[in-house]
Amino acid sequence: MSDASTNTSPAPAAPLDFIRQIVSEDLKAGRHGARVHTRFPPEPNGYLHIGHAKSICLNFGVAAEFGGLCNLRLDDTNPTKEDVEYVDSIRTDVRWLGFDWSTREFYASDYFERIYACAVTLIGDGRAYVDSLSADEIREYRGTLTQPGRNSPFRDRPIAENLSLFERMRAGEFPDGTHVLRAKIDMASPNMNMRDPTLYRIRHAHHHRTGDTWCIYPMYDFAHAISDALEGITHSLCTLEFEDHRPLYNWIIEQVPDLPGDPQQIEFARLNLTYTVMSKRKLLELVEKKIVSGWDDPRMPTISGMRRRGYTSRAIREFCARIGVAKNESLIDVALLEHSVREDLNQVAPRAMAVLKPLKVVIENYPEGQVEMMQAINNPEDESAGTRQVPFTRELYIEQDDFREVPPKKFFRLYPGNEVRLRYAYIIRCESVVKNDAGEVVEVRCTYDPDTRGGSAAGERRVKGTLHWVSSAHAVRAEVRLYDRLFTTEQPGTDDRRHFTEEMNPNALEVSRDALVEPSLATAVNGTTYQFERLGYFCADPDSTPEHPVFNRTVTLRDSWAKIEKSQNA
RNA sequence: UGGGGCGUCGCCAAGCGGUAAGGCACGGGACUUUGAAUCCCGCAUUCGAAGGUUCGAAUCCUUCCGCCCCAGCCA
Numbered sequence: 001m002s003d004a005s006t007n008t009s010p011a012p013a014a015p016l017d018f019i020r021q022i023v024s025e026d027l028k029a030g031r032h033g034a035r036v037h038t039r040f041p042p043e044p045n046g047y048l049h050i051g052h053a054k055s056i057c058l059n060f061g062v063a064a065e066f067g068g069l070c071n072l073r074l075d076d077t078n079p080t081k082e083d084v085e086y087v088d089s090i091r092t093d094v095r096w097l098g099f100d101w102s103t104r105e106f107y108a109s110d111y112f113e114r115i116y117a118c119a120v121t122l123i124g125d126g127r128a129y130v131d132s133l134s135a136d137e138i139r140e141y142r143g144t145l146t147q148p149g150r151n152s153p154f155r156d157r158p159i160a161e162n163l164s165l166f167e168r169m170r171a172g173e174f175p176d177g178t179h180v181l182r183a184k185i186d187m188a189s190p191n192m193n194m195r196d197p198t199l200y201r202i203r204h205a206h207h208h209r210t211g212d213t214w215c216i217y218p219m220y221d222f223a224h225a226i227s228d229a230l231e232g233i234t235h236s237l238c239t240l241e242f243e244d245h246r247p248l249y250n251w252i253i254e255q256v257p258d259l260p261g262d263p264q265q266i267e268f269a270r271l272n273l274t275y276t277v278m279s280k281r282k283l284l285e286l287v288e289k290k291i292v293s294g295w296d297d298p299r300m301p302t303i304s305g306m307r308r309r310g311y312t313s314r315a316i317r318e319f320c321a322r323i324g325v326a327k328n329e330s331l332i333d334v335a336l337l338e339h340s341v342r343e344d345l346n347q348v349a350p351r352a353m354a355v356l357k358p359l360k361v362v363i364e365n366y367p368e369g370q371v372e373m374m375q376a377i378n379n380p381e382d383e384s385a386g387t388r389q390v391p392f393t394r395e396l397y398i399e400q401d402d403f404r405e406v407p408p409k410k411f412f413r414l415y416p417g418n419e420v421r422l423r424y425a426y427i428i429r430c431e432s433v434v435k436n437d438a439g440e441v442v443e444v445r446c447t448y449d450p451d452t453r454g455g456s457a458a459g460e461r462r463v464k465g466t467l468h469w470v471s472s473a474h475a476v477r478a479e480v481r482l483y484d485r486l487f488t489t490e491q492p493g494t495d496d497r498r499h500f501t502e503e504m505n506p507n508a509l510e511v512s513r514d515a516l517v518e519p520s521l522a523t524a525v526n527g528t529t530y531q532f533e534r535l536g537y538f539c540a541d542p543d544s545t546p547e548h549p550v551f552n553r554t555v556t557l558r559d560s561w562a563k564i565e566k567s568q569n570a
Numbered sequence: 571u572g573g574g575g576c577g578u579c580g581c582c583a584a585g586c587g588g589u590a591a592g593g594c595a596c597g598g599g600a601c602u603u604u605g606a607a608u609c610c611c612g613c614a615u616u617c618g619a620a621g622g623u624u625c626g627a628a629u630c631c632u633u634c635c636g637c638c639c640c641a642g643c644c645a
Binding site (some may be wrong): 015016017021041042043045075077078081123131134135139142143144145146147148149161176177179180189190191192195198200201202203217219220221224240241242243244245246247257267269274280320323324325326327328329330332335336339340342345346351353380381403410412413414421422423424425427454463464465466467468518531533534535536557558559560561563564 | 571572573574575576577580581582583585586591592593594595602603604606607608620624637638639640641642643644645
């Protein structure tokens with residue numbers, strides 16, 4: 001993943017982000033035993049999205065760059081929200097992104113016994129107590145942002161009673177909500193997280209890994225700090241909203257005796273993307289209400305959705321490298337993601353010709369029944385990709401958008417009397433059109449110049465436009481799914497006068513069922529992304545069958561003509 | 571009106587007292603059998619604001635302004 005180990009030519013080092021600066025200095029100073037050990041700790045309650053990709057690239061990246069390790073840890077402390085389907089998808093997605101956690105796949109639930117022991121120790125030291133207030137009462141006692149809280153009447157229970165109660169909580173003697181274990185810190189703290197935070201709650205629920213072994217489960221703050229310490233994590237990277245939790249994190253590390261390691265929590269800004277929602281709650285809602293086809297719907301910002309759409313993991317990693325890591329709350333322009341995708345795909349995607357909205361072209365002076373095989377370049381960016389043969393005949397299809405009966409200014413595609421080049425084939429001239437009863441052009445009649453065939457003959461005539469095409473007799477019908485952004489607003493979900501689903505783009509999916517693709521695409525390999533020349537990048541979808549190929553539009557090509565036309569109409 | 575953070579170009583982001591990197595976006599041009607790609611050029615006299623310290627301030631100090639997060643037995 002990294003070539004940082006080559007000691008030959010020290011490339012002009014890109015500036016380190018603030019986290020890498022800290023890690024680098026810690027290493028230099030010999031802190032944390034001069035080690036770097038990070039972890040990526042998702043909760044298995046949904047699929048990973050592009051925001052997680054930022055965290056994954058950071059955690060695994062930092063570890064790799066500084067000769068350390070990164071664990072995959074599933075933070076599964078809430079059995080009511082978590083599921084194996086999610087842990088499977090997480091493993092798949094992190095691996096697909098290109099990262100390897102070797103055998104270091106851990107689960108917070110692996111530590112339940114040890115976390116329980118920590119709690120018992122805390123109780124024994126008088127640093128935790130069983131509270132029997134109701135949830136509502138606890139909230140009341142907590143105070144407000146400006147007013148201190150009050151001590152619970154159960155705060156000074158004798159240690160022995162706490163021990164016994166906690167043991168009975170574990171034994172399942174109490175129903176949900178009757179008791180909770182709390183840290184004894186400071187109900188007057190200006191930091192709400194320090195007002196005797198809950199450490200354990202009773203949940204008679206089946207856990208996807210521990211089954212019915214437990215009916216009490218540790219809270220995030222408690223489980224996370226202990227898990228980090230147990231795994232020897234040195235730098236515990238998380239998002240900004242946990243900044244307020246750091247004092248509690250440190251409290252736990254300090255107060256629980258005999259914990260190995262001294263992890264350091266550092267917070268960075270989460271990723272926000274324009275025209276995208278990034279909360280698992282909202283994404284789950286789209287899935288559950290069947291507003292999208294599933295977590296891997298190509299319109300979703302999930303890793304699985306982007307994969308199905310045709311994004312490459314390399315493009316996503318590059319994107320994550322470009323957005324940087326800082327503490328500013330940022331809103332990244334989705335155009336940067338699209339740029340990263342195009343940049344990678346341009347290098348690696350095989351080219352092909354496909355016509356999305358076909359318009360028939362008949363070349364009047366081309367012999368009927370004749371088939372010529374034209375040599376086409378598979379990837380001009382990669383000579384090793386070779387060439388292929390594309391059949392050319394008298395009757396072809398071109399893109400409807402490539403013909404205008406009345407051309408606008410600067411339109412140098414096909415119109416009556418004009419000449420264009422057919423890619424890898426001949427120059428043709430539009431002689432006349434055939435219209436239907438409604439007055440729509442349904443066929444374009446052309447003539448071709450036999451001397452203009454193919455690629456590179458010197459001194460050949462030049463025309464301004466080059467069109468893609470397919471042979472009527474050879475083309476394969478395909479379904480093409482044209483995706484656009486899922487939302488119409490830059491920051492969906494931030495307007496509290498309406499539900500975020502009201503900001504969805506009704507045209508986020510447009511299906512063309514009568515697209516025609518060149519014969520070589522009939523056997524397109526599922527998951528391969530092609531460039532359909534002049535249109536964009538398209539990925540063969542798993543829904544494809546040999547009789548019915550399906551392609552997802554990954555992203556369009558940049559389109560300067562669209563800009564010109566738009567400014568003309570403005 | 572408690573606490574914790576953050577304010578550098580339209581969007582990100584370097585900068586760490588010596589005179590504003592880079593990317594995206596945008597605009598212009600070259601090239602072109604993809605109006606793609608590629609290549610050039612342009613794009614912050616100024617760093618939320620105002621004072622102050624200094625030969626010198628985005629960087630140090632003071633005050634002010636704006637935005638985000640926190641009152642789950644969620645993570």
